Amino acid sequence: MLFSPEIEQLPLPQLRALQNTRLKEQVRYLNARVPFYQRKFAEAGIDPTTFRGLEDLHKISFTRKSDFRDNYPFGLFAVPETEVSRLHCSSGTTGKATVVGYTTGDLEIFAEVVARSLAAAGCRPGMKMQNAYGYGLFTGGLGIHYGAEKLGLTVIPVSGGSTDRQLQLLQDFRPEIICATPSYAQVLAEEMLKRGIAPDAINLKFAVLGAEPWTEAIRQQVESGLRVQATNIYGLSEIIGPGVSQEDVDERGTGSYIWEDHFYPEVVDRLTGEPVAEGELGVLVFSTLTKKAMPILRYWTGDITNIYYNHSVKRTHVKMGPIRGRADDMLIIRGVNFFPTQVEDIIASLPEVSAYYQVVATRRGSLDEVEVNVEVAEHVLREIGLFDTLTEELVQQHDCLMKLKGSFAKKIKDNIGLSMRVNLLGCGQLPRSEGGKLSRVKDLRDLK
Numbered sequence: 001m002l003f004s005p006e007i008e009q010l011p012l013p014q015l016r017a018l019q020n021t022r023l024k025e026q027v028r029y030l031n032a033r034v035p036f037y038q039r040k041f042a043e044a045g046i047d048p049t050t051f052r053g054l055e056d057l058h059k060i061s062f063t064r065k066s067d068f069r070d071n072y073p074f075g076l077f078a079v080p081e082t083e084v085s086r087l088h089c090s091s092g093t094t095g096k097a098t099v100v101g102y103t104t105g106d107l108e109i110f111a112e113v114v115a116r117s118l119a120a121a122g123c124r125p126g127m128k129m130q131n132a133y134g135y136g137l138f139t140g141g142l143g144i145h146y147g148a149e150k151l152g153l154t155v156i157p158v159s160g161g162s163t164d165r166q167l168q169l170l171q172d173f174r175p176e177i178i179c180a181t182p183s184y185a186q187v188l189a190e191e192m193l194k195r196g197i198a199p200d201a202i203n204l205k206f207a208v209l210g211a212e213p214w215t216e217a218i219r220q221q222v223e224s225g226l227r228v229q230a231t232n233i234y235g236l237s238e239i240i241g242p243g244v245s246q247e248d249v250d251e252r253g254t255g256s257y258i259w260e261d262h263f264y265p266e267v268v269d270r271l272t273g274e275p276v277a278e279g280e281l282g283v284l285v286f287s288t289l290t291k292k293a294m295p296i297l298r299y300w301t302g303d304i305t306n307i308y309y310n311h312s313v314k315r316t317h318v319k320m321g322p323i324r325g326r327a328d329d330m331l332i333i334r335g336v337n338f339f340p341t342q343v344e345d346i347i348a349s350l351p352e353v354s355a356y357y358q359v360v361a362t363r364r365g366s367l368d369e370v371e372v373n374v375e376v377a378e379h380v381l382r383e384i385g386l387f388d389t390l391t392e393e394l395v396q397q398h399d400c401l402m403k404l405k406g407s408f409a410k411k412i413k414d415n416i417g418l419s420m421r422v423n424l425l426g427c428g429q430l431p432r433s434e435g436g437k438l439s440r441v442k443d444l445r446d447l448k
């Protein structure tokens with residue numbers, strides 16, 4: 001279903017014209033109100049009255065997370081504090097939290113893009129949605145909440161964590177939709193199985209998952225465990241929150257539509273900052289086109305992905321591929337650039353391992369080493385009658401595990417070009433999400 005068909009299907013030339021008009025207006029607005037941007041424009045020799053829009057956008061230097069910190073808390077606001085209706089903070093995954101503000105109009109836009117996203121995910125007015133995104137300063141909970149209400153859903157605002165309560169409500173209230181981080185949806189799927197809750201004891205049909213990178217292997221686990229169709233929702237506080245882009249339920253695996261009428265995307269080279277060709281991987285950069293409390297131009301998200309048009313009949317907006325990681329998650333191991341999510345593609349191709357893994361980088365002397373810890377699939381362990389914690393000694397006593405370990409390490413070497421030590425673990429040995437984001441990468445090297 002399309003929540004705003006006219007805008008979601010706006011022919012590209014008209015979409016470009018709309019973006020152009022809006023961008024020119026944002027530049028004039030920021031120049032009149034935010035000293036940080038006034039300086040940026042002056043440095044770039046930009047005269048806001050003659051700024052030509054999209055074709056001049058590249059002249060503006062990137063806005064970075066550090067700019068938010070330098071202007072903490074309200075230095076980037078374009079309206080007086082009395083006109084700010086709500087404050088949020090980013091979750092602080094990569095450092096001190098950053099503050100963002102919204103006018104009532106911005107909150108309307110936020111609700112609109114989330115409503116659009118949920119409709120694309122398969123949600124229909126009248127359905128119930130269990131919102132297991134965290135409520136509070138994090139944009140996820142409230143962001144999804146108001147978008148869901150706008151679409152006409154009944155919201156169950158349970159927030160993240162409290163797995164007992166989540167499972168109880170899924171059975172008692174029988175919502176059709178769950179919103180959660182993918183790692184927490186994995187926990188719910190796993191707990192259902194562990195507790196012997198029959199799939200028909202719940203009524204879920206759709207899962208809307210985001211806030212952290214995830215993969216097809218995780219999609220498979222969540223889809224079969226919760227009997228849902230799971231789609232990706234992406235967003236970040238600095239731009240608005242969740243609902244910057246969303247996957248369509250009928251086009252799963254082909255990318256997420258970016259709501260381009262509000263958020264103008266670019267993908268640039270991680271090192272040079274120059275645009276890359278359509279479809280190439282690089283850092284995602286966004287300019288807000290309609291926000292009023294805190295418009296941001298050319299925000300360097302640090303998220304690595306690609307964008308492309310696939311001329312879908314459903315919508316005209318550009319799509320983005322899955323996030324391959326953050327630029328600062330990229331590990332340089334013995335001179336090879338490596339994103340931990342690359343390991344996930346290999347996991348997805350090996351049915352003998354589960355979707356739970358962790359990448360650990362260490363340094364011995366001057367040599368970087370990477371270990372991949374991965375849980376063996378439950379059916380494999382059951383077949384060989386192993387239910388204990390898996391130790392290296394136990395692995396060595398089982399030919400099939402030694403073989404698995406070998407073929408995993410070989411696939412890593414062949415596909416990524418690095419030798420990594422593989423450690424096989426039993427079910428439940430790796431950390432699980434407690435309701436929020438889960439980090440699957442540990443960099444234990446002291447690089448200073």
Ligand code: ADP
Nearest residue numbers: 090091092093210211212213233234236237323
């Ligand atoms: P923080 O940067 O502190 O985590 P946010 O809560 O604003 O703050 O999170 C935004 C970030 O979360 C994005 O920049 C991205 O790295 C990650 N993220 C959000 N949604 C997704 C998604 N669907 N897939 C991958 N990563 C995501």
